Amino acid sequence: GLEILNISNLTGICLVARVSPVTVLESFATIAEGIQDSDTLNVSIHKLANGLMSESSMYFATAESRFSENGFYVDSSDWEPEDSWNPPERDWYKQAVSLSGKTAFTDPYVDEMTSKLCVSLSKAVYVNSELFGVTSLDLILDSFTAVIEALDVSPNTKAFVVNEKGQYLTNPDTNKIMASNYFTDFNIKNTGYSENSYFDGIRKIHSSDGIYYS
Numbered sequence: 001g002l003e004i005l006n007i008s009n010l011t012g013i014c015l016v017a018r019v020s021p022v023t024v025l026e027s028f029a030t031i032a033e034g035i036q037d038s039d040t041l042n043v044s045i046h047k048l049a050n051g052l053m054s055e056s057s058m059y060f061a062t063a064e065s066r067f068s069e070n071g072f073y074v075d076s077s078d079w080e081p082e083d084s085w086n087p088p089e090r091d092w093y094k095q096a097v098s099l100s101g102k103t104a105f106t107d108p109y110v111d112e113m114t115s116k117l118c119v120s121l122s123k124a125v126y127v128n129s130e131l132f133g134v135t136s137l138d139l140i141l142d143s144f145t146a147v148i149e150a151l152d153v154s155p156n157t158k159a160f161v162v163n164e165k166g167q168y169l170t171n172p173d174t175n176k177i178m179a180s181n182y183f184t185d186f187n188i189k190n191t192g193y194s195e196n197s198y199f200d201g202i203r204k205i206h207s208s209d210g211i212y213y214s
Contacts, residue, residue, distance in 0.1 A: 021052060021053075021056065021121055021137050021139060022103060022121065024048050024049070024051055024052060024058065024137065025058070025103065025121050025122075025123055025135060025136075025137045026103070026123065027048055028041075028044060028045055028048050028058065028060065028135050029123045029125050029135050031044050032060065032125045032132060032133065032135065033125055033126070033127060033132075036127065036132060038072040038074060041060060041074050042074040045058050045059070045060060045074050045075070045076045045135075046076050048076075049076030049077075052137070053139065053140075055114065055116075055140040055142070056137065056138060056139050056140060057075065057076050057077040057079070057113075057137070057138050058075075058076045058135065058136070058137040058138075059073065059074065059075040059076065059077075059079075059135070059136055059137075059138075060073070060074050060075075060125075060133055060134070060135040060136075061073045061087035061088075061093065061133050061134055061136075062132060062133035063088075063131045063132060063133050063134075064133075067083075073087070077113065079113045081112075085112075087134065091106050091107075091109070091120075092104070092106050092120040092122040092134070092136040093122065093134045093136070095122060096122035096123050096124040096134045096136070097124050097131065097134065099124070100124065101123065101124055101126060102123070103121055103122070103123050104121070104122045104123070105119060105120070105121055106119055106120040106122070107119070107163065108141065108163070108169060108178055111138055111140070114140065116140050116141070116142060117140070117141045117142075117177070117178070118138045118139055118140045118141060119138075119139050119141065119169065120136050120137065120138050120139075121136065121137045121139070122134055122135065122136035122137070123135055123136075141169055141170065141177065148160065148161055148170045149170075149172065158172075160182065162182045164199050165181070165195075166181045166182045166183035166184070166188075166195060166198075167179075167180075167181055167182075168180055168181075168182060183195050183198070
């Protein structure tokens, strides 16, 4: 069998590791909605990040510049960005703001701190309907791969994580990550589904050439 997991549905995947990253992200956002103190949020972000996979980190940037009196940046890894690093210019920040409180997912990119391929989940935090800031969580794809490989579905099952375009985010063959496409490898045209509708939230079950897909 073949189990395909879409990047926009991370809750079940990461329960295999320790705790859902979406739950961690939303928990911090809830805290920040009620408490806007930088010291308290710094402690909170460190405690919540303890439940994440190794190498994952979480951070929060206020809408107001961190160089201003009321602005700040906190990071569970204690990373200190260069002065030129401006959160509102980053994709994770802009995507979260555009979704007005819903969780956003970036395409994979090279993390500035670790130089590894990662994806970010982010969520805008509002206080009295005003944007207070954005919290984000980085998932290193190396860690993701280890979690997926540890899934014990059945002796003959392979599991991958792909994005909405079908590109592999995890694969035992690391040369295929972000370079090959699930839809092409497994000839989705023969399944009766389309690339646009495959990840519409409804589980797909089909078989082809003796292989069961779910």
